[in-house]
Amino acid sequence: MKGYKITKPFTLNEVEINEEIPSSAQAKVKVSKALITLSDVLRFRGELECDEIVLGSSGIGLVSEAETNLFGLEKGKRVYIDPTKTCEECYNCKKGNYNKCSNPLSAGEDYDGFIRDFVATAPDKLFTLPNSVSDIDSLYIDYISRGIAIFDKMNIQKGDYVAVLGANNFGNIFSQLLIYYQAVPIIMTLDEENLQIAKDSGIYYALGPNDNWQKEVLAITSGRLPDKVVFISDSNISPSKAFALAGQSTQVAFTGLFHKSANISFLPAVKKQLDILCINSGFGNTATSINLIANKAIDFSHLKLGGTKYTNVLDAFNTLSEQYEKEGKIYETIVEMI
């Protein structure tokens, strides 16, 4: 098995990978597509700390070898490879309550991601993809899973106004998920292109760089202010905006796909007695997410995506890194592995 590991900033080396075998019952998957996200690009640039790991935050593939009786995972099946795993170290893991792991790990971040030819894994990390779920759509499963985690943790109800600060692909997908569950997202972005994509995706309340967010949000909610505020950390919006838009005792969630440090004063949060939550994993929600895609809950067609071949991965990272420098954002990019 081989893949591209980051060895130091701006350097990817194709290396042999010796996968730790998690259990005797395992399957081997030929990775067909992997996704490069902003988190990968920031690791490439050395702006986020990481070990020498394979980048690539999401991946799908075809089962190439499986032991017999692995619950329908026969050779050639198209599968999504769950990009999260349990830490095996926390109190809940040690008690055997793996589904309540308090520190789930993410692929391409805490352990090897998917820009590699094969993945060997326990079968419970593999999810068969229905024909109605396309390869490209399935690369967004982790975003939906994270969205569901936010939904659950904030206990969002039908009719709730939810301010979503940040309209990258993740913010967009999360807002569509809110609409699907009959909540009312108010998405805000400083990026004109993402604003248009949000509108095209059917997110009705979409505010851009030229809008007065405070005033507009008051008007949309008839003066009630949002019931919940969700701050997507990958946006260029100041985190203090999240506190400014929240009313007294409102829940404010900080989430996103990377953890760039930002300075923030907690004084407004303390004054308003805000309820602050942090969400960093969609662990355990993969099956639900696949079902949501199969039910056409999300329209991915307007989202911007780039593409590259496995052999051109280094060029693709350099181009994305330049885009990030110029525009402060990237177009997530699919790596065709086969």
Ligand SMILES: [Zn+2]
């Ligand atoms: Zn754990």
